[in-house]
Amino acid sequence: MVDLVYTELLKLKRAKMFLVSVIGASAAPIMMYLAYLNMKSKTPDEPISFELSFYNTNLNVLLLIGPLLYGVITAYLFNREYAEDTLKNLLTIPVSRTNLIISKLILLLGWILVLTLEAWGLTLLLGIIGGFEGLSAAILIQSLKEYLIGAVLLFLLSTPTMLTTFLYKNYVPTIIFTAVITLGNVSVINSDFKPLYPWSAVHVITINGYLPQYPPLYSFLAIGITSIVGLIATIVYFKKVDIK
Numbered sequence: 001m002v003d004l005v006y007t008e009l010l011k012l013k014r015a016k017m018f019l020v021s022v023i024g025a026s027a028a029p030i031m032m033y034l035a036y037l038n039m040k041s042k043t044p045d046e047p048i049s050f051e052l053s054f055y056n057t058n059l060n061v062l063l064l065i066g067p068l069l070y071g072v073i074t075a076y077l078f079n080r081e082y083a084e085d086t087l088k089n090l091l092t093i094p095v096s097r098t099n100l101i102i103s104k105l106i107l108l109l110g111w112i113l114v115l116t117l118e119a120w121g122l123t124l125l126l127g128i129i130g131g132f133e134g135l136s137a138a139i140l141i142q143s144l145k146e147y148l149i150g151a152v153l154l155f156l157l158s159t160p161t162m163l164t165t166f167l168y169k170n171y172v173p174t175i176i177f178t179a180v181i182t183l184g185n186v187s188v189i190n191s192d193f194k195p196l197y198p199w200s201a202v203h204v205i206t207i208n209g210y211l212p213q214y215p216p217l218y219s220f221l222a223i224g225i226t227s228i229v230g231l232i233a234t235i236v237y238f239k240k241v242d243i244k
Contacts, residue, residue, distance in 0.1 A: 017076050018111075024069045025115035028060040029122040033130060040130075049134040050127050054143035055207075057123045061116070062150045062203045063185040070112055070154055071161045071178030077104045078165045079174075097239050101162075109155050116151035120144055146206045153202040153223055159230025166238055195219045198226040 036048050078101075120143065127135070164177045185200050194200040195211055201219035203209070210216050 017073070021069060021073055021111070021115055022118060024065070024072075025061075025118050026122055028057050028065045029119055029126055032057045032060065032123070033126040036130060036132075047133045048130065050124075050132045051134055051139050051143070053127050053132055054120070054123055054139070054146075057119065058143070058147055058150060058206070059203065061119055061147075062154065062206065063189060063200065064182060066150070066154050067181045067185065067199055068175075068178050069115070070108075070158060071174060071181070072171075073111055074108060074158045074161045075165045075171050075174035077108055078162050079169060079171060098235055101235060101238060105158075105162075108158060109152075112151050112155050113148070116147050120147045150202055150206040153205060154199075156223060156227040157198055157202070157230075159227050159234060161230075163230050163234045163237065166234055166241075196222055198222045 032053060036053065039046070040048065123143075124140070161174055161178060165174050168174070181199050184197055188194045188197045188200050189203070192211055192213065195204045195214040195218050201222045204211075204219050205216070205223075210219070
């Protein structure tokens with residue numbers, strides 16, 4: 001398992017995808033910073049707080065940027081061997097198919113956490129540059145906690161995307177799938193059903209924004225069931241499919 005993870009890291013080191021993902025992860029902090037600058041130009045006396053900046057940036061990451069970006073990364077990790085026609089050679093070593101999936105999931109989790117820390121750090125840096133107010137240790141700890149919780153929950157929801165990648169062995173269906181997920185977030189985020197839709201439930205859990213009619217258990221079940229079903233279906237399919 002360690003060797004598999006190390007191999008995945010070596011392959012990533014030679015790829016340009018990581019740099020592309022770093023650029024993509026910077027989109028939310030930069031866009032929110034530009035929005036605040038525009039707001040500041042119109043209402044110069046209105047203060048902008050670090051708390052609001054961290055919240056809105058994470059909102060965009062969890063509901064818009066994250067599902068799309070992490071979906072592309074998932075497709076890249078799990079489709080690479082198909083695209084380069086190296087999977088059949090890899091499995092002759094022999095390598096357990098389940099271990100291969102787990103090693104890629106470990107790399108995916110680390111990748112998502114790195115991009116999350118980048119988004120958090122860039123939000124902090126831009127806030128300092130922009131002279132935002134209300135920076136404190138409590139705000140830093142709370143915001144970092146929310147960013148990391150959201151990152152782990154989005155990682156758990158990567159299994160349906162992983163399954164889509166294995167089924168179609170192509171980037172396009174996976175990108176379409178993540179785009180539909182994102183549209184779902186946009187559709188339900190202002191409705192009472194957001195704790196039930198797995199990907200918007202991530203934001204609900206992260207900010208403790210539960211609704212009285214839907215206890216926290218509903219959101220955890222929505223994410224947990226989606227994640228587990230996706231993982232089991234992926235492992236079963238990958239273990240049975242013929243690699244040509």
